[in-house]
Amino acid sequence: MNRLFVYLAVVLSTLLGFTTAASAKCGDVTMAEMNWASAELMANIDKVILEKGYGCNVELVAGATMPSFTSMNEKGQPDVAAELWINAVRNPLNKAMAEGRLHSLVDGPITELGEGWWIPPHTQKKHPELKTVLDVLKRPDLFPHPEDKSKGAFVGCPAGWGCQLANNNLFRAFEMEKKGWVLVDPGSAAGLDGSMSKAVERGQNWFGYYWSPTAMIGKYQMVPLPFGVPFGGKENWDGCIVKAEQDCANPKVSAWTKSEVHTIVTDSFKKSGGDAVTYLSKRVIPGPVMNGMLVFMADEQAGGADAAIEFLKKHESVWSKWVSSSAAAKIKKSL
Numbered sequence: 001m002n003r004l005f006v007y008l009a010v011v012l013s014t015l016l017g018f019t020t021a022a023s024a025k026c027g028d029v030t031m032a033e034m035n036w037a038s039a040e041l042m043a044n045i046d047k048v049i050l051e052k053g054y055g056c057n058v059e060l061v062a063g064a065t066m067p068s069f070t071s072m073n074e075k076g077q078p079d080v081a082a083e084l085w086i087n088a089v090r091n092p093l094n095k096a097m098a099e100g101r102l103h104s105l106v107d108g109p110i111t112e113l114g115e116g117w118w119i120p121p122h123t124q125k126k127h128p129e130l131k132t133v134l135d136v137l138k139r140p141d142l143f144p145h146p147e148d149k150s151k152g153a154f155v156g157c158p159a160g161w162g163c164q165l166a167n168n169n170l171f172r173a174f175e176m177e178k179k180g181w182v183l184v185d186p187g188s189a190a191g192l193d194g195s196m197s198k199a200v201e202r203g204q205n206w207f208g209y210y211w212s213p214t215a216m217i218g219k220y221q222m223v224p225l226p227f228g229v230p231f232g233g234k235e236n237w238d239g240c241i242v243k244a245e246q247d248c249a250n251p252k253v254s255a256w257t258k259s260e261v262h263t264i265v266t267d268s269f270k271k272s273g274g275d276a277v278t279y280l281s282k283r284v285i286p287g288p289v290m291n292g293m294l295v296f297m298a299d300e301q302a303g304g305a306d307a308a309i310e311f312l313k314k315h316e317s318v319w320s321k322w323v324s325s326s327a328a329a330k331i332k333k334s335l
Contacts, residue, residue, distance in 0.1 A: 026056035026276045030078035032063030037294050038110065038213045039083040044308035046082055052334040053327030054275045065089065072266055073101060079269035083109060086260045103270045105281045106263040112287030114259040115163065115211040118222040123205045132228030136207055140180035143207045152181045155195050155208030158188050167209050169241045173251035196220065215298040218291025227255035282322045289315055309335060
């Protein structure tokens with residue numbers, strides 16, 4: 001009997017040890033809180049879900065694309081970059097993943113994201129024939145330049161932005177000047193936003209560059225236009241379109257390059273993160289939901305922490321699919 005008692009005690013303590021290990025499986029997690037609204041929101045959503053649902057201890061650290069990637073690649077910290085736009089770090093990231101230092105848990109943590117050329121919804125409704133960029137280029141008369149009504153206005157990127165070069169070279173590639181268009185430099189982010197909001201709120205037509213997810217696209221429900229031509233190849237894009245005009249003598253027409261966004265984690269975190277890794281591999285936010293949340297953040301001047309609570313209260317049907325039923329109950333109770 002004494003031996004049986006000792007045996008049962010050993011088994012029980014072992015099981016308790018397993019239970020404790022399982023509950024502590026998530027442990028400490030460091031996450032990059034990138035310096036733009038959608039990434040700030042996503043990091044704070046992850047923090048609440050992992051802490052309240054799985055008992056993790058999450059530390060958010062200030063981040064940006066290049067510094068966060070470099071730190072993860074060279075120092076193994078932070079553990080997670082929830083929204084890493086990889087076009088700027090594609091080659092070194094591919095090398096890091098091939099060598100096993102970093103891993104992608106999700107290709108596209110937000111759906112329907114990317115850069116391109118847009119028109120307002122009322123313009124498309126009134127002119128359903130404008131299905132592609134090529135269609136719009138035939139109708140400069142519908143988008144008159146404020147200083148020369150005989151020309152169409154295409155609103156590009158402010159000087160100094162990386163996208164300015166791509167827009168300028170695509171303007172040349174599509175021979176838009178010959179077709180009656182003027183390339184407008186909005187001067188600043190505020191100028192670009194103001195150009196769009198002024199036109200849309202007055203029911204006027206607008207044609208120009210923007211990106212999603214953003215509050216502006218969400219607020220005005222802007223319509224992204226397919227270019228009507230295929231992507232012109234990496235040699236054309238990387239070797240010409242994104243370069244200064246003097247280094248891009250002969251730009252060829254092209255759709256905008258695909259924007260790739262991943263949730264990237266370190267190798268040590270992937271091996272030891274447990275429930276956190278499982279959760280992050282399932283977490284995908286629909287683009288319209290994200291745009292709506294960015295409108296909320298802009299209108300209410302809400303930070304990531306407050307916006308995360310709003311998201312969890314408003315979109316349970318979205319986030320409950322990412323977590324276990326027991327975790328969902330704990331998260332809901334904490335709100």
